[in-house]
Amino acid sequence: MKYSSPRATRSFSTGLRKGSSPILASLFFVGALVSGACSSSSTSTPSGTAAGATTGAGASTGAGATTGAGASTGAGATTGAGASTGAGATTGAGASTGANACEWSGVYTGPALGRCSESMVVADGGYLTIDHFDDNDTNIVASRDGRTGNWWEAKHDSVATIWDKVAPPAGGPVDSVGAFHYTASAGSEDAFSATLGVDVSTCYDARAYEGLTFWFKGDPAAGHKQVKLSLHSPPTQPATSGGACESDCYDHYAIMLEGTGAWTEYRIPWSDFKRLDCTDPTPGIPENFQPQAQIVNLSFSQPDATAGVDFWIDDLRFFSGTLTAQSTFKDIVTEAIFDELFAGHHANLSYAGLMEAVDKCVSGAWPACSTFTTEGTLRDRILESAAFLAQVAHETASMSLIEETGCGADGTTETKAACVAAYRIYHGRGALQLTHKVNYQGATSAFGEDLVNNPNWVMEKPYLAWGTALWFWSTEQSAKGICHDAIVKNRSFGGTTSIINGIDCGKDKSQSRINLFKTIAFALGVNPYTTNLDCTM
Secondary structure, eight states, rough: OOOOOOTTTTTTOOOOOTOOOGGHHHHHHHHOOOOOOOOSEEOTTTTTTOOOOOOOOOOOOOOOEEOOOOOOTTTTTOOOOTTTOOOTTOTTTTTSSSSSTTOOOOOOOOOOOOOGOOOOEEEEEEEEOOOOSSSSSSSSSSTTOOOOOOOEEEETTOOOOOEEEEOOOOOSSTTTOOOEEEEEEOOTTOOOEEEEEEEESSSEEEEEEEEEEEEEOGGGGGBBSSSEEEOTTTTSSSSGGGGOBBOOOOOOEEEEEOHHHHHSEEEEEEOOOOSOOOOOOBBBEEEEEEEGGBBBBEEEEEEEESSSSEEEEEEEEEEEEEOOOOOOOOHHHHHHHHHOOOOOOOTOHHHHHHHHHHHHHTTTGGGTHHHHHHHSSSHHHHHHHHHHHHHHHTTTTTTTTTOOTTOTTTTTTOOOOOOOHHHHHHHHHHHTTTOOOHHHHHHHHHHTTTTTTTHHHHSSSHHHHHHHHHHHSSOGGGGGGGHHHHHHTBBBBHHHHHHHGGTTTTSSHHHHHHHHHHHHHHHHHHHHHSSSSSSSO
């Protein structure tokens, strides 16, 4: 799907983006690079380390810019726990300039700058995916962890560009069905660099994450062997477009990506982003300024406009921590992710109770569920984590309920004939709504806790609310099999639905489970699209 005029036009002849307030207006140029201008590194290797490559020749900016998608930037957002507004802050406080201005370290304690002083979202670290590119619009994947925004482009009139979300060429991330493809021709001598950017919020404090990760493929035959990835932040962003910079702007904290013609997965910590030109913007770079603390935009651009560029991006995400092939659910699902997904969870469906139950499983204290997220590849373990949480979320109304409705102890609200006395005693409780005496007997044997005579323990003790769900998930359920095997060995989320409640197959309730699975998988940073989603094993 191509985004072109008029739907994707951002005009700067008036200095305003369509649908925006004046504070959001102006063009997001990426400043020209000067080869060898700074001793700090300018190229990222796939591991995120610096390689010291030189950058392209300095390009000059020019008038007559035309730009891409006229998306709204989420102005005025105030979501995000602990957000600081920096009201009344003065810009440039404690500014440090000079030859080492491109280096940064320490923790910034100064005020919020530019439009960040008016509105800022502070990330909790609860949703990793920014955009998976498997849809056909310019929006970022979801309004999660305070993020909202759109993709846009900025280019000179002399530059021709094409930007699509299309099926990616082979060799990229597993299970991807879409990627972002961007091409820009060489421009005139006075052209500025063509830029593909994304607004993640009006202003975003991403310090809860450790950096950015994504897949990248550049075609050096187009003209450029490198593409510049920039964090736009107030000290280098012009005041006319939400920053605090008054002159010598656009030397954003950035890194150069190598286009080798093959897909490469990058993992770039915040510390690898440097100001490559080491200019001295006015009013200056505040001491210990951290660009990830006040992100106005992210962008990918030509190093200069006199040569073309052709690149692909896929699975753009934040990352937190390092997972290994031995990582289990405890490592994969952080408390921040759990709270982001299930903010209204029942008190007894707590993260602490979940971790207690998982620990008993993966440590072998409860052998019946010892396989849970301990088998298969890391990807298998992440998908199993997502599948389990999705099924629990469906069964418990996003973890707000811990007991089956309409079949309480007195039975007065139940009209179905099936709710006879025996069933009422063993009606649905816990994270997966453990139902029927035979299952309470099975869980009693597995845990050594008398749930037959104390069925309410399944909803009163958090570790048992979760433990019974993990037991059900990890053990054979009649002839339908085992949920763990369905997702890990057969790559079938629908298989887990068939085991848990096969009467939902082919109905709206099955699609509800699928939607939850997708949402949670992207929160955990994996793409679920080629997993069998319907009710097959």
